[in-house]
Amino acid sequence: MSAGAGNVLAGARVATRLPAQDLDRARRFYAEVLGLEPVDERPGGLLYRCGGVEFVLFRSTGTSPGTFTQMAFEDVGDLPAVVAELRRRGVVFEEVDAPGLRTVDSIAEVEGNLPAIGQPVF
Incomplete structure (x- = not known):
C-alpha cells in the first residue's frame, strides 16, 4: 500500500x-x-x-490450543450478576494472579484498563 x-x-x-x-x-x-x-x-x-x-x-x-481470547462480550450490564448466572449454568471461570492481570471473583483487573471495562476470564 x-x-x-x-x-x-x-x-x-x-x-x-x-x-x-x-x-x-x-x-x-x-x-x-x-x-x-x-x-x-x-x-x-x-x-x-x-x-x-x-x-x-x-x-x-x-x-486450537484455546490459550488466547478468541471473542469477548463487552457491556454486559451488571458484570458480577452475569458471572454468577453463567457460573450457575456451568461455566468454569479461571482465577488468575499474574503480572498485569489479576482476577477478583472471576473478573479481570487488567493493569492500564478502566475499571468499567473489566471482563470475566473463562
Missing part, C-alpha cells in the same frame, strides 16, 4: 469466525449456557447475532 492510500479497510465490518470440531455440542453450549440461538444456519456453520454484532461458529477439523 502506498503511503498516501490511507486505510482501505477503515470502513469494513469485521467478521468473527470461531472453529468448532463438534458443531452440535457447540450449539448446545451457546443455547443452554449462554442463552444464544443462531439467526441463520447453513451446512457446517451457525450465524449468531449479539449486541448488533455477528459471529459464526463453523465446523473445523483443526484444533
Whole structure:
C-alpha cells in the first residue's frame, strides 16, 4: 500500500469466525449456557447475532490450543450478576494472579484498563 492510500479497510465490518470440531455440542453450549440461538444456519456453520454484532461458529477439523481470547462480550450490564448466572449454568471461570492481570471473583483487573471495562476470564 502506498503511503498516501490511507486505510482501505477503515470502513469494513469485521467478521468473527470461531472453529468448532463438534458443531452440535457447540450449539448446545451457546443455547443452554449462554442463552444464544443462531439467526441463520447453513451446512457446517451457525450465524449468531449479539449486541448488533455477528459471529459464526463453523465446523473445523483443526484444533486450537484455546490459550488466547478468541471473542469477548463487552457491556454486559451488571458484570458480577452475569458471572454468577453463567457460573450457575456451568461455566468454569479461571482465577488468575499474574503480572498485569489479576482476577477478583472471576473478573479481570487488567493493569492500564478502566475499571468499567473489566471482563470475566473463562
